[in-house]
Amino acid sequence: MKKISLTLLSLFALASLNATADVASAQKFADKYAVIAKNIDPAFAGPSAEEGKAFFNRELLIKGKPTACASCHTANPADQGKHIVTGKPIRPLAPAINEKRFADIDKVEKNFTKHCNDITGRDCSAKEKANFVTYLISVK
Ligand code: HEC
Structure with a gap:
């Protein structure tokens, strides 16, 4: 009995650790895109989950x-x-639900380029990406 609860406990600890690590990784993407957006347009006031949602x-x-x-x-x-x-x-995009999202820069960039082109006929701007990822992080 003691053994089982210990195993359960470590499973829970692992699960919560993963969840934090993945939202944190998505946050790094949002931060990076925001820095680029700010470099392009100094008037950029920071990512907006609301604008990201509208874009989505x-x-x-x-x-x-x-x-x-x-x-x-x-x-x-x-x-x-x-x-x-x-x-x-398609597995969920929200990093709080699907821990595999926003872990790999190549995968993220490849998917952004492909899907942004599919929908808008061009790649998304850094600002759009910052807003988009910020919105996805806000979804729990
Ligand atoms: C025609 C269907 C389709 C549309 C429309 C679409 N996507 Fe996707 N998206 C996919 C598929 C398929 C995947 C990859 C599935 C997987 O990895 O499980 C994906 C994955 C992604 C990922 C990868 C995230 C990661 O780290 O794994 C991002 C970012 C993304 N899409 C952004 C967008 C954006 C932004 C738009 C709108 C401009 C969009 N998608 C529209 C089908 C679509």
Whole structure:
């Protein structure tokens, strides 16, 4: 009995450690993008979760169909998404829910470039990325 509760205890400790580490890693991305955005535009007042949320849900016409980041990632980044073309499930984007998000710079940049181009026809700006990640961190 004692052994089991000790194991459980260490599992919980590990789980919470992971959760903090991953939100912290996402926060590093938000901070980096914010520094770049500020370098580009000194008037940039810092990332806004609200603007990030608006960006996430903003629909643009793609091949005649209103499409947003939320079309694949769903309106709630804490939920599992679904690819609008392939129907494949997409694990949640919110780092508090999915600890694998915003851990790897290459993966993050690759996905930003691809999806921003898909939706807006260009890569996202540092400001848009800072807002976007800040919004995702705010989703629990
Ligand atoms: C056509 C479907 C689709 C749309 C639309 C879409 N995404 Fe994605 N997104 C995906 C898929 C698929 C993945 C990768 C799934 C995985 O890694 O589990 C992903 C992953 C990501 C990641 C990776 C995060 C990480 O560290 O793992 C980011 C960032 C991202 N998307 C941003 C965006 C943004 C910003 C938009 C809107 C401009 C957007 N996505 C729109 C399908 C989409």
